[in-house]
Amino acid sequence: MALVHYPVVNKSGDTIASAVTNLDLHDISRAAKTYGVKRFFVVTPLTDQQVLVDRIIAHWTTGAGGVYNPKRQAALELACLTASLDDAVAHITETERDAPRIVATCARVCNSSIEYAALREKLKTGKPYLLVFGTAWGLSEQVLEEADFILKPVAGRSHYNHLSVRSAASIIMDRLLGIDS
Amino acid sequence: MALVHYPVVNKSGDTIASAVTNLDLHDISRAAKTYGVKRFFVVTPLTDQQVLVDRIIAHWTTGAGGVYNPKRQAALELACLTASLDDAVAHITETERDAPRIVATCARVCNSSIEYAALREKLKTGKPYLLVFGTAWGLSEQVLEEADFILKPVAGRSHYNHLSVRSAASIIMDRLLGIDS
Numbered sequence: 001m002a003l004v005h006y007p008v009v010n011k012s013g014d015t016i017a018s019a020v021t022n023l024d025l026h027d028i029s030r031a032a033k034t035y036g037v038k039r040f041f042v043v044t045p046l047t048d049q050q051v052l053v054d055r056i057i058a059h060w061t062t063g064a065g066g067v068y069n070p071k072r073q074a075a076l077e078l079a080c081l082t083a084s085l086d087d088a089v090a091h092i093t094e095t096e097r098d099a100p101r102i103v104a105t106c107a108r109v110c111n112s113s114i115e116y117a118a119l120r121e122k123l124k125t126g127k128p129y130l131l132v133f134g135t136a137w138g139l140s141e142q143v144l145e146e147a148d149f150i151l152k153p154v155a156g157r158s159h160y161n162h163l164s165v166r167s168a169a170s171i172i173m174d175r176l177l178g179i180d181s
Numbered sequence: 182m183a184l185v186h187y188p189v190v191n192k193s194g195d196t197i198a199s200a201v202t203n204l205d206l207h208d209i210s211r212a213a214k215t216y217g218v219k220r221f222f223v224v225t226p227l228t229d230q231q232v233l234v235d236r237i238i239a240h241w242t243t244g245a246g247g248v249y250n251p252k253r254q255a256a257l258e259l260a261c262l263t264a265s266l267d268d269a270v271a272h273i274t275e276t277e278r279d280a281p282r283i284v285a286t287c288a289r290v291c292n293s294s295i296e297y298a299a300l301r302e303k304l305k306t307g308k309p310y311l312l313v314f315g316t317a318w319g320l321s322e323q324v325l326e327e328a329d330f331i332l333k334p335v336a337g338r339s340h341y342n343h344l345s346v347r348s349a350a351s352i353i354m355d356r357l358l359g360i361d362s
Binding site: 175 | 186204207211212214215216217233253255256313324335336337338339341342343344345347348351352354355356358359
């Protein structure tokens with residue numbers, strides 16, 4: 001999985017780099033650990049944000065946080081800071097000896113989106129997949145265009161589709177990797 | 182739905198009142214709005230925490246937040262502060278003219294837990310149900326004992342069961358009320 005802070009769009013549709021949210025790292029790491037995700041990439045090119053991410057991860061993996069709460073340590077150990085999505089792809093390609101298929105997520109309906117059941121089947125093949133989430137108002141068009149697949153948006157019972165990225169990532173992992181749903 | 186800050190347990194199993202987390206209100210309101218939940222009760226008996234919850238809700242419903250982001254306003258309008266779970270039950274009983282069945286959630290496996298499919302069917306009857314989530318280390322034994330049902334824990338692909346309450350609430354709403362999962 002990857003949580004992207006650049007390139008994403010703001011409320012007006014401009015491409016921006018968003019700020020890192022501490023609870024995104026916690027919530028998404030914990031869900032990733034629950035669902036057996038191998039690695040959680042936190043993507044930001046901003047140096048000051050990289051320092052922050054490094055500090056948060058270090059506190060919970062090698063610092064005092066890990067001693068206080070080993071369950072949180074086990075989750076945050078999945079987190080890996082990269083400067084770009086390409087760096088995350090390179091990391092997976094090296095570790096898995098195979099380039100990952102990139103699955104972008106998007107709250108808007110796209111023509112060619114892949115269904116949950118279809119992606120669930122693909123994941124069973126054991127080939128590497130990288131599931132990509134955007135912060136702020138979502139992934140930039142460029143990331144969506146370059147992805148191998150765009151996952152169908154999460155549908156609830158209303159036309160309201162403004163879940164937090166923490167909620168969306170949790171629900172999507174459950175739909176793709178959950179048991180007994 | 183209700184998010185309970187008292188009575189819940191801490192790491193050692195003692196019954197405590199937990200502090201309110203701003204992002205819990207946002208994430209769970211947004212998910213509740215997505216899944217057509219009628220009301221999101223934020224339960225705390227602590228006066229200073231009630232002031233905080235009131236301020237957060239007011240900022241996003243009648244204050245500047247709602248003007249800045251009407252989508253967030255639509256979500257936070259579901260939030261309703263109560264001093265106890267009993268008060269939430271009384272509120273529903275008055276509004277729905279029928280006492281709700283109480284469904285407690287718990288990360289531990291219980292003998293008599295209800296399955297998602299079974300609860301999904303019950304929800305279709307249109308009778309009022311109150312889905313209850315605990316903060317901190319979860320709902321106290323007393324709440325679990327007094328509930329009509331205890332929902333089966335969310336199962337991932339590992340033995341790790343330490344989702345945030347924001348993630349668990351989102352996933353459970355999707356399992357019970359989601360479409361196309």
